[in-house]
Amino acid sequence: MAVANWWYLSFADEHSFRGGCFIRACDLRDAVREAAALGCAPDLPGGSVVGFPLETETDVPPWRFRNRLLTQAELDSWHETEPLLRNAQHRQ
Numbered sequence: 001m002a003v004a005n006w007w008y009l010s011f012a013d014e015h016s017f018r019g020g021c022f023i024r025a026c027d028l029r030d031a032v033r034e035a036a037a038l039g040c041a042p043d044l045p046g047g048s049v050v051g052f053p054l055e056t057e058t059d060v061p062p063w064r065f066r067n068r069l070l071t072q073a074e075l076d077s078w079h080e081t082e083p084l085l086r087n088a089q090h091r092q
Contacts (some may be wrong), residue, residue: 002026006054009035011069013047019069022054022061040069 004024010029019041025031028051035041041049059080061072061078 004030006057006060006066007031007051008054009049009051011042011047011049012052017072018047019071020075021069022066024067038067040067042069064067 004026005027007023007028008020010020015092019040019042021035021037023031023034023040025034027092031051032041032049060066065078
């Protein structure tokens with residue numbers, strides 16, 4: 001049985017970033033399904049999603065940033081002091 005971990009998902013369409021979210025799931029496919037079920041995946045006809053698992057529990061943001069679609073401003077407010085997402089931007 002797979003173990004659920006926290007994932008970061010980033011959503012974009014052909015024009016811009018549409019939001020990001022932190023979801024607990026077993027793999028990327030499960031994370032995307034869970035995001036849709038929770039209503040935190042934007043409607044992206046022709047859009048894309050990129051995701052990666054968080055490496056440790058200390059990388060997981062506070063509860064107010066979990067299981068919902070976050071704007072760029074919300075992500076910026078959290079990761080100004082957290083290196084995880086700053087480093088992740090180079091992965092995409």
